[in-house]
Amino acid sequence: MDVSGKMAFGVMGMLPPTSACSGGFQRNDKRQNQTMKSDTKSEARQKSIIHLDMDAFYPAVEVRDHPELKGKPVIVGGGRERGVVSSASYEARKFGVHSAQPMATAMRLCPHGIFLPVRMSRYQEVSRQVFEIFHSFTPLVEPLSIDEAFLDVTGVERLSGPPREIALKIKEKVLDETGLTVSAGVAPSKFVAKIASDMDKPDGLTVVPPDRVREFLDPLPVDKMWGVGKVTQQVLARLGVRTFQDLTQIPVGLLERTLGKHGAAMHRLAMGIDDRVVEPGHETKSIGHEETFARDILDLEEARKEILSLAGRVARRMRREDVRGLTVSLKIKYADFTLITRAVTLTEPVDDSGEIYATACRLLEKTEVGRRPVRLIGVSLSQLSSPDKETQLRLFDDDRASLKRKGLTLALDSICDKFGEKSIQPATLVSKT
Amino acid sequence: MHICTQRERLIQALTKVGGVVEKRQTLPILGNIHIHADDDVLTFTGTDREVEIRTRLAASVIEPGEITVPARKFIDICRAVPDEAEITFKLQSQRASITAGKSRFNLSTLPAEDYPLMETSSGDQSIELEQGMLKELFDKTGFAMANQDVRYYLNGLFLKVQARGVTAVATDGHRLAMLEQLVDLPIDEPIQVIVPRKTVHELNRLLESGGERVRLDLSQRTLRAVIGDTLLTSKLVDGRYPDYERVIPLMADKVALLDRDALRQSLLRTSILSNEKFKGIRLSFAPNELTLQAHNPEQEEAEEHMEIEFTDEPLAIGFNVGYLLDVLSVIDEPRVEIRFAESNSSALMRGAGREDQTYVVMPMLL
Secondary structure: OOHHHHOOOOOOOOOOOOOOOHHHOOEOOOOHHHHOOOOOOOOOOOOOEEEEEEOOHHHHHHHHHOHHHOOOOEEEEOOOOOOEEEEEOHHHHOOOOOOOOEHHHHHHHOOOOEEEOOOHHHHHHHHHHHHHHHHOOOOOEEEEEOOEEEEEOOOOHHHHOOHHHHHHHHHHHHHHHHOOOEEEEEEOOHHHHHHHHOOOOOOOEEEOOHHHHHHHHOOOEHHHOOOOOHHHHHHHHHOOOOEHHHHHHOOHHHHHHHHOHHHHHHHHHHOOOOOOOOOOOOOOOEEEEEEEEEEEEOOHHHHHHHHHHHHHHHHHHHHHOOOEEEEEEEEEEEOOOOEEEEEEEEEEEEOOHHHHHHHHHHHHOOOOEOOEOEEEEEEEEEEEEOHHHOOEOOOOOOOHHHHHHHHHHHHHHHHHHHHOOOOOOOHHHOOOO | OEEEEEHHHHHHHHHHHHOOOOOOOOOHHHHEEEEEEEOOEEEEEEEOOOEEEEEEEEOEEEEOEEEEEEHHHHHHHHHHOOOOOEEEEEEEOOEEEEEEOOEEEEEEOEOHHHOOOOOOOOOOEEEEEEHHHHHHHHHHHHHHOOOOOOOHHHOEEEEEEEOOEEEEEEEOOOEEEEEEEEOOOOOOOOEEEEEEHHHHHHHHHHOOOOOOEEEEEEOOOEEEEEEOOEEEEEEOOOOOOOOHHHHOOOOOOEEEEEEHHHHHHHHHHHHOOOOOOOOEEEEEEEOOEEEEEEEOOOOOEEEEEEEOEOOOOOEEEEEEHHHHHHHHOOOOOOEEEEEEOOOOOOEEEEEOOOOOEEEEEOOEOO
16 A cells, blocks of 8 residues: 555655554654645545544543552552452553453452542543533534544634644643543544544544545454444354455345344445434433442342332432433343343333333343342433423323322432432332341 | 154244244243144144243154254254255154254254143133134234333233124323224123233234134133134233223314325325434314425425315324324225314324224324
8 A cells, every 4th residue: 555655644754664553544643743734635525523532531530630650550440349440541451451350350460550449520520621622623522421522523624724633633732731641533434533543542643534444444353343242253253254344345135134234234334334423412322320249149139129229320310411211221240240231112211210110120030130140230221312302292191190209209319419329218228237 | 752744834833833932031941842742743832921822733743742942943944944845853862853855953952841831721701703803903003002111001902802892902102093893792791901012913923814713712811812723822911001081082173184195105205304203293284285394403394285175273283203104004994084173182093984993193292
């Protein structure tokens, strides 16, 4: 591939020979990239999307707040006994520590690591700062999580320069104002931008111009594809598919037969076709709580109690954010770390703990809880919407009992908000001592 | 156990019982089909513990016995072997050896005594109907059943059996479908049951549209349907069905008469630009003209006009277009009647002149 001749990826100069980036896609040279001259001429309706992903966000915030930790392996996560790693600094990752790993394993791999509890409210605070910076470049910001977002910068070139320069400016501003680094991927679609931001972490910048999308995607292994886990990877391997290019060359019908709808979607994505727009305002995609237990749960009744407590917390957060959810998911991690999820989409969105509890209990019947020890239970709601947008009238009007219940629920919420989570709760959750 | 039968007949029997077997189950044996062989008769049973289907098939039984085998795999094997093949099934040291022509399969088994067969007590009351009659009830109301609703009693079909006939009602809380079949039945006290959603679909699959008979045995907790050599047993939904008669808008006095196909086409076209999630469409009724309008969050708009019979005061009313299309798809008459009173109360739809059918749709506020 002739990179230098075409000034291919919008960045001037050759790839450093030691570059680990395959296929010659130009990554951020961290200083040189200020010197690029011209952006690839964009087509009329070509979108410019930037995916921004904070580097090891939780540990980075901790290091910034405690500078003496700089350069040390910092691991943020739950309790030492049974918790899992939420996020690990790059120093810790060298020891094989990664998120979702049991804390106990992390401690074995990295005995000298600095283990810190999750300070969610602090991270949220910093996250707000970072998102404010994102918003200063475009209103089209779609948050994916506390530390990750898509920005649509199509058409703001005149104001802020070509997309690559915008990405650089954002990186600079984030570093200036928060002391944190963020990796960016610039591409004509969400899918490609997200992959690109991951190519050169930390503090990376990878630009994929519209005419080089296929060239960029083709050599990538399929596990970079959204939704491709171990199982799908095995299925694909049996079809002889290892790279994105392999994926584009296999008949879409065959993919559809073996992997369902998802197969066809994967085929399109591998071809670089992704029309999804950046949707600002869809702040929260799901609301959930989960609990890892100090002792494995063996008893079905005990599992139900935990679900009741989780449902209460989820419902309370939903009402606080004034949303309702259409899909209820129950997540179970068995003692042997097998993770399963059971979900159901309801006819009408809910925000009531009783309804969430009843639905989650129905899902519980589709699991082996009670016959197999359980380590973690999670309850979440997705397909969220604001009640005011739901204007479908009902045949059977909410009778007085349910209105009364609504009033009661709101009163209970305000007690919890004021006096804490456990100040008032269902009688079944109050342990007898 | 050693049996021998012909592929097509075997597939026919297996597909009848295979449908109830869930793809994902918590107990491995629930993924299996129970096979019983004796006196040159094979009996196949599938279950999900809520609904069970059992069917019989004459075959040559060389050695009687009973066993369970994985449903999907067994059906897939039978389908995959050549047409007209003679299939031999033989149990050898806890494995099912299946041979057909030059193919041989060795399938895992689980003991028959662990299979959760349902008790076969007879019902309190029995009725016989033409299969086509029951099928029509299911076909024309089933679409309005709730799916996975917290109000579990809506996840099924309400059947009311009286001396003068059978009424089926389904509702998900937004729309309601009701159909009555008039037929003389030897019933003293009316019987009311809620048939679970899955049972409705499975039973409907077994029904033919003709005049063959189906016997229904009804009791407090179970329903049993006998269709030829096939027997379906199902638990019933234990709950109180909502007072549906109260929500039928008998006082709706504005009446519009519309051409069914023209309305369907207009709705389909207009819905292209309706909000993908809420699917709202505004119907503005004016003397002899209906205007359909839709728009989406991107501010794109669709508008359409059609001629109708309507003489009342103009009125605009919004609906989820999906609910209207569902109703139109089960109306046989070329003309549709829509009755309503005001923008925020329910509308009643039916095929013109069909007093036996009632479709109620609640509007949306647009």
